[in-house]
Structure formats: C-alpha cells, structure tokens
Amino acid sequence: MHFHLFLVILLPPFTPQGQQTHKMAIFLAVFILTALLILYGSNNNNDAFYGPFHVSTSHALKITNLKTWAGKEGYVSVYGNKSLNLRCHQCALVTSSSHVLGSRAGDEIDRTECVIRMNDAPTLGYAADVGNRTTLRVVAHSSVFRVVRRPSEFLQRTDSSPVIIFWGPPNKIGKDAKGTLYRLIQRVSMSSGNLSCFSIAPSKMRRFDSLFHRETGRDRQKSHSWLSTGWFTMVIAIELCDNIKVYGMVPPNHCGKKTASKKMPYHYYKPRGPDECLTYLQNESGRRGNHHRFITEKQVFARWAKQYNITFSHPTW
Structure with missing residues (x-):
C-alpha cells in the first residue's frame, strides 16, 4: 500500500512584527513534514520486508561445514536404542518433482549405493523413472498419515532395511511430547522389524533454523518461512553421503525462463495437482502467513553443490 502526502502550510504575512511568528511556523512545518516522512518510510519498509524473497545480498553469509555442523547427534530412535549409522559413498536423492x-x-537410481526419497513419494507404478529401492526416506510431520496409510509401499518392504527420519515441531513428534503423531510413529516402528525410525531432536531442529539464517541472511520466523522437506533432506544427505546425484530438481532461475511456461505438476504422482512454478513463485513472494522459500533454498543448494560433490540430473544444471 502506498500513501501520498500533501502538506499545506499557511504562513502569516512576512512583516517585521511577524518575523518571529514566521520563523516558528517554518520550524513547525519542517518538524511535521519530517515526522510524516519517517512514518511513510516505515510503511514502505514493511512492504519491502514482505517483498519477493531471496538470499540477502547485504548479509555477510557464513560458510558452514555441514559435515561437522551438528556432529552425529540429533537423531533420536523412536523405538529401542538404535543409532543412525548410515554412511554412503554414492547417493541418489530422488525428488517428488514431475x-x-x-x-x-x-x-x-537403483544401481546407486543409497537411494533417498521424501514424504509419501511412491515407487510403485513409477519405477521406470524413479527406481524401486529406498535406503532413506525423510518424512515431514504433515505427511505421516499418508505414509502410514500405505504400509505395503512404505513400511513393509522386505528387499532392504530402510531408514525413515521424521521431522517436525517437537510438540508433535518429539519423544517427550507423547502426542498422537509420536505414538503413531512409535507403533509403526515397533511393528516393522526391518525398519529403523528416527525423529530429529529439538536441539537439532533449532540448528536447522540457525543454518537457514546463516545461509540466507533471513531469520526463518521473522521472515514467515517454513523450511521444506527438501531443505531437511539435502542437509541430511550431505551429512551421510560423500557424493550426491539429485534427480528432478530445477535450478533456482528455472521459473523465470520462458521454457517454464509449460505446466508441470508439483508432484509426479499427482498429475492434477498444482503447477510447480506457480507453487514456487507464490511461496517465494508470499507476504502473509508462512511459506516455503523454494527458490531461495535452491540458491543455497547451488552454492552447496560446489562444496559437497552434488550434481543435478533431469534437468542437468
């Protein structure tokens, strides 16, 4: 919203007798005008704060060594006393993009040592394009019910000993919360002998927020941003893998190109779902409420690619 200011100052006639009054009127006018300009500037700053989101160029970005940023701690076994000992030389990170x-x-993908997937992205019916094996699946709290509803696809596979890492607010999936989601995850872990389930500890969740701030110059909460499952998955993959090949992720400038005019479903398994670029752009410039900053995250991923042996396929960039 923009405000246009009009200030009309009526000054007394300039006479020797009114000279002092004239000076006081000018001083008062300047004071009022200055106050109004400050207020106007404040309103404009609020609009700028909620403008198109991107990595802050005025912030001295700090380089974080993601191999050592949080050590080996931060993943809590949902059932039993298991430890997350997964380590891979080669990883395929398969996105949910169409x-x-x-x-x-x-x-x-299936020939790769470790295969990483996200949320409830299926392999059944799509194996020719996304493969069939799953070593690690990273699942947001909002996707838990969708995963549990299809146990034969996600929970009872006998061809491997997969790992699932759940992330979300500690009051929803934290071990101390004992909430509905946590109890559900615990039952899943107890009933699936070959499946290892972990949740991200509250202390590490806070570190993910701090990492976003360090890498983008934006405070996640003040900028009304939600971290995406892609953000968690990429960081976890860098921790666990020596080399990563990402399938299906577009570069940060993709949605600004003419070639992006073709509609591409946001998820490959939901052909009638929202358009990918429309979703990215709406979230990136969202002013009210909380939004994923997909494009900003990809700007960070592009920088990480040079540090951590990450390559991108379909599309290549």
Whole structure:
C-alpha cells in the first residue's frame, strides 16, 4: 500500500512584527513534514520486508561445514536404542518433482549405493523413472498419515532395511511430547522389524533454523518461512553421503525462463495437482502467513553443490 502526502502550510504575512511568528511556523512545518516522512518510510519498509524473497545480498553469509555442523547427534530412535549409522559413498536423492517423469532413470537410481526419497513419494507404478529401492526416506510431520496409510509401499518392504527420519515441531513428534503423531510413529516402528525410525531432536531442529539464517541472511520466523522437506533432506544427505546425484530438481532461475511456461505438476504422482512454478513463485513472494522459500533454498543448494560433490540430473544444471 502506498500513501501520498500533501502538506499545506499557511504562513502569516512576512512583516517585521511577524518575523518571529514566521520563523516558528517554518520550524513547525519542517518538524511535521519530517515526522510524516519517517512514518511513510516505515510503511514502505514493511512492504519491502514482505517483498519477493531471496538470499540477502547485504548479509555477510557464513560458510558452514555441514559435515561437522551438528556432529552425529540429533537423531533420536523412536523405538529401542538404535543409532543412525548410515554412511554412503554414492547417493541418489530422488525428488517428488514431475520433472522425473519420462527420465527412464530408474535403473540408474537403483544401481546407486543409497537411494533417498521424501514424504509419501511412491515407487510403485513409477519405477521406470524413479527406481524401486529406498535406503532413506525423510518424512515431514504433515505427511505421516499418508505414509502410514500405505504400509505395503512404505513400511513393509522386505528387499532392504530402510531408514525413515521424521521431522517436525517437537510438540508433535518429539519423544517427550507423547502426542498422537509420536505414538503413531512409535507403533509403526515397533511393528516393522526391518525398519529403523528416527525423529530429529529439538536441539537439532533449532540448528536447522540457525543454518537457514546463516545461509540466507533471513531469520526463518521473522521472515514467515517454513523450511521444506527438501531443505531437511539435502542437509541430511550431505551429512551421510560423500557424493550426491539429485534427480528432478530445477535450478533456482528455472521459473523465470520462458521454457517454464509449460505446466508441470508439483508432484509426479499427482498429475492434477498444482503447477510447480506457480507453487514456487507464490511461496517465494508470499507476504502473509508462512511459506516455503523454494527458490531461495535452491540458491543455497547451488552454492552447496560446489562444496559437497552434488550434481543435478533431469534437468542437468
């Protein structure tokens, strides 16, 4: 919203007798005008704060060594006293983007030492493009019910000993919360002998927030941002993998190109779902409420790619 200010100052006639009054009127006018300009500038700053989101160029970004940023701690076994000992030389990180459709990358993905997936992205019916194996699945608290509803796909696979890492607010999935989601995750872990389930500890959740601030120059809460499952998954993959090949992730400038005019579903398994670029752009510039900053996150991923042996396929960038 923009405000246009009009200030009309009526000054007394300039006479020797009114000279002092004239000076006082000018001083008062300047004072009022200054106050109004400060108020006007404050309103404009609020609009700028909620403007298109991007990595802050005025912030001296601090380089974080993600291999050592949080050590080996921070992943809490949901059932039993298991430790997250997963370590991989080569990883395939398969996104949920519809850009993987038609890639015929399934065999290549399945030949990779470790395969990482997100939320409830299925393999059944899509194996030619996304493969069939799953080593690690990173699941947001908002996707727990969708995962549990399809146990044969996500929880009872006998071809491997997969790991699931759940992330979310500690009051929803924290071990001390004992909430509905935590109890559900615990029952899943108890009933699936070959499945190892972990949640991210509250202390590490705070470190994810701090990492976003360090890498973007933006405070997550003050900027009304939600970290995406992609953000958690990329950081976890860097911790666990020596080399990462990402399938289906577009570069940060993709949605500004003419080639992005073709509608691409946000999820490959929901062909009638929202358009990917529309979702990215709406979240990136969202002013009210909380939003994923997908494009900003990809700007960070592009920088990390040079540090941590990350490559991108379908599309390549």
